[in-house]
Amino acid sequence: MVNKSDSSLPSGLQRIAIAFRIAGWLSFWTQLVLAVISAVVLLSASVSRDTSPAAQQSPGTGIGIVLAVSGLVTLGLGIYLAFRYTRIGKRLLSANVTTRPRKADTIQILRLGLIVNLVGMLLTILGAQAIAGTLLLRSFSLPQTGLGAAIYNPQQLIRPLDILVVQANTNTVAAHFSGLVASLFLLARINKN
Template sequence: MSVDSQSSSSRRRAIAQAFRLTGWISFWIQLVLGVVSAIIVLLFAVFSQRPGSPSNNPGNGLGVFLAVCGLVTLGGGIYLAFRYTRIGRQLLSSNPSNHPGKLETVQILRLGLMVNLIGMLLTLLGAQAIVGTLVARSISPQAITTQLFDPNRIISGLDMLVVQANTNTVSAHFAGLVGSIWLLNRVTR
């Protein structure tokens, strides 16, 4: 075995380990944050439909739709993070025909970047809409009537949980971006 083939083999092994480790870390971070966000959004959807809930609920609009789109996109990011672990396994294979090509690997990493960037954009737009609705509710002028207390102006804990769910989803997409960028850097060196 020549020095060049040993160097190539050790480089491939290092890249394979990076793919496996980064893939698993990215997978678990995205999965945990995504599941927590999905549970919060589902709880919010259930409780916001109860009779007597405020009509200007942030869950009734575009904000939650975009947040759900961000969660769906996160599902693609989670799949791609898992795919990175499979690429690492293929690179460790003793059979060279199982090794994915550099071009194929770079394309998968670029797809991971695009999925997480689109998901982050959707989630951020959803967060802007939700927070805008909550701000409008909190600062809306209250009509002078005999009723001094307007329950529609109250921002509930559940409203804040939706904001937290969006923050979790953005964080999950960020973790996917960091993992993909780091792996892309390792492959293209």
């Protein structure tokens, strides 16, 4: 990983650069895969939503999906920052001192990564709570008579797609958590040296 020309670099700087590259790539790919899965599920849920007047009685689902999409948008920024960590790691290995990022600038980027992932996690959790609350209210409104529920009001049934939306939110929270772990790990590595 380290070129022969970089052998003049202090070993602490080399370890930090390698940590940035590894943590950045792990975080990038984890967040990207989970974001794609969540986006596909949320897009499917948004496209297949029932628009009949009977289905419009649960506003929690709409705001829940809006918050979930907002969490995905912030996850996009988190993915970009994870990729940026890999570039910082590459620049830290440079033999040219002027191209290396300053410690203060690097810490600032890591703090931005923490804030982005915390805000994204908050939005996604709020979205998950709204959707889960709506599903809970739907389940309470169903009669407990087995097949009578389908005859009674089919719009109130909980569909498998509704549960997938909750799973998409869980994936997005996990992706933000991955970004938080990477940022905290790298911040600890920088402050250690």
